[in-house]
Amino acid sequence: MFLTETDLINLRLTIGSKLNDSEIVEALLRDDILSPQKQLMKEGEKYYVCEHDVLQKDFKKTIISEGENEYEDTTRGRRVPFVNPNRSNHHNVNPFHKILVDQKASYLIGREPTISIIGAEKDSGKKAYEGLLSEFADEGFNELLSDWVIGTSNKGFECVHVYYDEAGEFRYNIAPANEIIPIYDSVHETDLQEVVRYYDITVFKGKEKYLRKRVEWWTKTEVTYYTEIDNHRFIKDMERPYNPAPHWWDITKLNGFEKRREKHSWGRVPFIILRNNSKATTDLQAIKGLIDAYDLLSSEGTNNFLDLVELYWVIQGYGGETANAIAERLRINRAVHVNDSAGKVEAKQVSLPVEGRIAYLEMLRRDIYHFGQGIDTDSEKFGNAPSGVSLKFRYTLLDLKANALSAKLKKAIKELLWFYTDHCNRLSGTDYSVSDIQLSINKTMITNDLETVQMIAVSKGIVSDKTLLSKHPFVDDVNAELIELEQQEEQNIKKYAEYQNLGDGGEE
Structure with a gap:
């Protein structure tokens, strides 16, 4: 739930209390927990870990109508649940949402973003700053970015918190x-x-344990801590010697x-919000109904196959015991002798409408990938046209979805780098500026490597080497590759100088 300062003022006026009173905190948390946005977050996370709604469906249970009028809930007609204990109850979970979210995260963060400083080639100070950022953007940084993108795709937005740990080290986490x-x-x-942050902790009263909420109310200069007591009331946390407290000491x-x-304080709230799109909607919202339909139809089909009796016998003109005896002979001997001319034994075969079900599942699958803006790599057409233009065309919808997040991701990364830059400036007395940072998101897609390398070779001298390296299919970390190239060049110069010295000595 997103709030504004006006919303907060209105809440205070409605409750008639001062800021930070128990009623304010309690009202904020109650409204937020029950808000539609938080409910959608839960759904997105559940479907990402394959906890689909179909798992709650009991296929053994159905609703049947009894009485004269099946459409009216009267004494003459009513709808009642019916349970068939012999019915199969298998559930097919089809993790389309997880595939699409992972696909999007890999597309945006599969290769590390390129972080460079404008003018670093001519300025040793800026070159040192670029080295600091390159060292900061390690494997852990890229892992955070991946979790950040996955979280915002599942929830509509995700947050990173910047802080100092007990040892005074600069840290960040989701x-x-x-x-x-x-x-x-x-x-x-x-x-x-x-930012108001709340979370559950476990407390003990004797042998009983309870969940209680802890609340942190962060501003641009300080943080106030609250703890939940009985009757859902909140008080300032008395265990903290300083409350409110600065961002760090x-x-x-x-x-x-x-x-x-x-x-000390950052001068800004040490939380960075990454929205999935302008409306902060989840990736699941557009396709949940389609996934649920696919799960239900797939599960129903599986249960029908499991319960299928391929062949059954129609025995007419005989009593119960005689019919049972005939059925037993059929089971053992595969044949039966019938004396009564009025009797009849007929075999019938059951067939399920498989083709129609498969066609409908294929349609649902196409719709899921289309409206989910992803790439169905199982498509027969995917590998038939390996040219660069054809491959890029296949990525059109994924690229549109990724672009909605890409600009916001770059802004969020720069915000995180602002905190790290401020930390470095205070630690070293430098004057580095985030405005000098040039950031590129290196999207990952299946390409024709030969065409890409040829284009890079042709563009040499027209486009900067760093940009060309970021597009090269063999390069994952552009900054690390640049360092390797510099070291390689230094070694080549050294070898060339040694060779020249040997040549001069030979002439003497």
Whole structure:
């Protein structure tokens, strides 16, 4: 649930309390937990881990009509549940949502983004800054980006929290959007003013254990901690010696003892919100109905096959025991002798409408990939035209979906790099600026490598080497590759100098 400062003021006026009172915190959490956005987040996460709605469907149970009028709920006609214990109850879960989300994340983050500094080639200070950022953007950084994209695809938005750990080290991690209430400015609704974060902890009373909520109310300068007590009331956390507290403390120690403690704050809320799109909708919302239909139809078909009696016998003109005896002879001897001319034994075969079911499943699959804006790699047409233009055409819908997130992702990454740059400036006394950062998202797609390499060779001298390296199919980490090329060039110069020296000595 997104809020503005105006919403917060209205809430205070409605409750008639001062900011940070128990009623304010309680009302915020209650409204957020029950909000449609948080319910959609739960659905997105459930479908990503293959906990589909079809798992709640009991195929042994159906509703039948009894009485004279099956459409009216009267004493003469009613609809009642009927349970068939012999009916199969198999559930097919088809993880289309997980495939599409992973496909999108791999497309955007499969290759590390290229981070460079404008003018680093001519300025040693900027070159050092570029080296710091390259070192910062390691495997853990790329793993965070992947989790960030997956989280925002499942939930509509995802959040990263920047902080200092107990050892004073700069850290960052995913703060699940399920636990976050962002509060923006009332004018443009783009500047993050405050963040309310809440999460459950386990507390014990004797041998009984209970879940209680902890709340952190972050502003641009401080954080206030609350804890839940009985009757869902909230009070300031008394276990914290400083409450409110700054974003972090700069502690000076002498002989292992604290000598001085200074307050510090970022000057902005240390949370970075990444929205999936402008409306913060999840990737599941557009295709959930289609996936549910596919799951139901696939499960129904499986249960019908499991319960199928391929051949059954129609025995007419005989009593119950005689019919049973005939059925037993058929089972054992595969034949029976009938004396009564009025009797009749006839075999019938059951067939299921498989072709129609398969055609409908194929249609649903096409719709899921179309409206989910992904690529069905099982399609027969996918590998028939390997040219670059044809392959790019196959990526059109995925590219459209990724582009909706790509610009927001670049902005969010720069925001994270702002915090790291501020940390480096304070630590080293430098004056690095995030405005010098040039960031490129290197999308991953199946391409014709030969065509790509030929285009790179032709573009040499027209486009910068860094840009060409980012497009090369053999390069995953552009910054690391540039360092390797520099070292290789230095070694070649050294070898050439040694060779020249040997040549000069030979002439003497």
